[in-house]
Each structure stands twice: as C-alpha cells, then as structure tokens.
Amino acid sequence: MDTIVLTSSFFPNIQHFTYLYNAQKVMIECCENYQKKTYRNRYEIYGANGIVPLSVPVEKGNTQKQIIKDVRIAYHTSWNETHWKTIESAYNSSPYFLYYEDEIRAVFMKKWDFLLDMNIASINTILNCFEIKKEIELTSTYNLSGYYENDFRELVQPKYDFKNDSKFIPIEYRQVFGLKYGFIPNLSILDLLFNKGPEGLLVLRDGFFI
Numbered sequence: 001m002d003t004i005v006l007t008s009s010f011f012p013n014i015q016h017f018t019y020l021y022n023a024q025k026v027m028i029e030c031c032e033n034y035q036k037k038t039y040r041n042r043y044e045i046y047g048a049n050g051i052v053p054l055s056v057p058v059e060k061g062n063t064q065k066q067i068i069k070d071v072r073i074a075y076h077t078s079w080n081e082t083h084w085k086t087i088e089s090a091y092n093s094s095p096y097f098l099y100y101e102d103e104i105r106a107v108f109m110k111k112w113d114f115l116l117d118m119n120i121a122s123i124n125t126i127l128n129c130f131e132i133k134k135e136i137e138l139t140s141t142y143n144l145s146g147y148y149e150n151d152f153r154e155l156v157q158p159k160y161d162f163k164n165d166s167k168f169i170p171i172e173y174r175q176v177f178g179l180k181y182g183f184i185p186n187l188s189i190l191d192l193l194f195n196k197g198p199e200g201l202l203v204l205r206d207g208f209f210i
Contacts, residue, residue, distance in 0.1 A: 004150040005029060005139070007157070008068065008119040009039040010056055011126065014207065015168045016156045017189045020123070021204040025135045028123075029153050030116055031142035034058075034068045038157055041115055043188040047090045050181050054083050058115055071115045084108040087190065094176050096197035100129050104190065126189050130201055162186050171203045 004023040008030065009016055016039070020026050034040065041056040057074040084105060091097045107125055112118035120138075127134055145151060155165060162168055162185070170185035173196050178184075192200040 001150050003027060003148075005148045005153055007032070007038070007040060007153045008116055009043070009123075009156075010041060010115075010119050011043050011122045011188045011190050013039065013043070013156070013162075013186050013188055014170070014192055014203070015162045015165065015186050017126065017192075018168055018204050018207040019152055019156065020134065021132060021201070022208040023134075023150070025137070027137050027139055027148075028120065029142075030067075030069045030138045031140070032068055032153070034066050034071045034115075040068065040119070042158070043190075045087060045090050045188050046175055046177055046181075046184055046191050047086065048177060048180075050177075051184060051187070052086060052090065054086065056083075056115065056118075069114065069116045073112055073115055073118065075111065080108045080111075091176060091190070091194040094194040097194045099197065100193055103129055104193075126193065129193055130198070132201070167209050169207045169209055171207045173200075173203055 001023045003025040004019055005027045006016060006019060006029065008028050012020070041058060043054055045052050045054065057076070057079055059072040059074045087104070088097075103125055107118070107122050110121075112121070120136075123136070145154065154160070162170065172183045172185070173192070175183060175191065175195055192203055196203060
C-alpha cells in the first residue's frame with residue numbers, strides 16, 4: 001500500500017502495526033474527537049494468568065468533544081510505574097526483554113502531558129527497536145470516512161473483531177506463557193518485540209494479505 005491512515009495508539013496491537021509496516025507512508029489521525037474504550041489509551045499484554053488489559057488514565061472532562069491532541073494524561077496514581085512493573089513481570093524471562101528494556105522503559109518513565117505525544121513516541125520507539133524506517137505524518141485536519149483511499153481508522157479498534165479483517169493474518173509465534181494458555185494473537189506490539197526481537201519483522205511482513 002502507498003499511504004494509509006490510522007488512529008494513534010499506545011504501543012499498538014500487532015494488527016495495527018502490521019498495517020503500518022506494510023505501508024510506504026503512514027498518517028496518524030490527530031484531529032479527531034477522543035473516543036473512550038478504544039486502543040487510543042488501552043493495550044493488552046500476556047501475563048502469567050493470560051491477557052492483561054492495561055489502560056492509561058486521562059484527565060476527566062468532556063473528552064467526547066475534545067480533540068485527541070488536547071487530551072491530557074492523568075497522574076493521580078503512579079499508573080506508569082504500575083504498568084512498567086506489570087510488563088517487567090510478564091516479559092522479564094522473554095528472549096529479548098533485556099535487549100529492549102531501556103528503550104521501552106524510557107517511554108513509561110517520562111511524564112508526558114498529552115496522550116497523543118506519548119502514543120506517537122511509543123510508535124517511534126517500536127520503529128527504532130525494529131530498525132524500521134517509515135515516513136509518518138500527522139493529519140492537519142479531520143476528514144470523514146471515505147476521504148482517504150486507505151482509511152483504517154475504524155478497522156483497527158476493539159469493537160471490530162480482527163478475525164473479520166481479510167487483510168490481517170495473525171501469525172503464531174512462541175510466547176512466554178504459551179505452553180500454559182496457548183497462543184494469544186493480536187496483543188500489543190510489545191509482546192512480539194520481547195518474544196521475537198528482530199524476527200518479529202517476519203511476522204509483520206507475513207501477517208498482511210495483499
């Protein structure tokens with residue numbers, strides 16, 4: 001694909017990153033109204049007891065009418081430290097955790113003001129870890145569905161079952177707790193990074209049906 005449009009996400013799931021990897025140019029939507037209960041501030045990892053959903057708290061207010069680039073992260077609790085400890089517990093025995101630990105931890109330890117800035121930083125950090133060179137731009141205005149030729153803003157969302165996505169193929173790979181619970185597809189890109197390292201690029205490449 002040439003240019004695609006995606007929503008911003010915090011350490012996006014593998015479906016999201018598969019689209020990103022297989023596009024020549026990526027536009028990240030930053031002019032939409034913020035939507036609750038989406039991957040914009042949520043992600044899932046694989047813990048000792050199965051899927052662990054994690055959520056980044058945002059400042060209270062009328063977020064449904066607030067442009068996402070204006071949404072502020074809340075620090076009423078030390079959620080970032082809690083998230084990192086959860087990730088560390090889940091992946092410290094994975095093959096590549098120690099190799100990428102410092103880069104990922106830095107995203108959590110920095111006190112970001114805005115959700116969008118942190119989301120973009122998480123994406124760029126993963127690109128750097130995988131050594132992916134990708135042209136990414138932010139939208140300058142909001143356009144309705146149908147404006148863009150390759151618009152995947154609504155497709156890569158929790159309410160859409162990734163199993164119904166004809167272009168995405170969840171490639172199985174070894175996970176830390178896979179022997180206990182089996183393979184869990186489409187988790188945060190962190191799961192792929194820590195478990196497969198550079199070979200994760202093959203999963204992203206082969207996970208897209210042309």
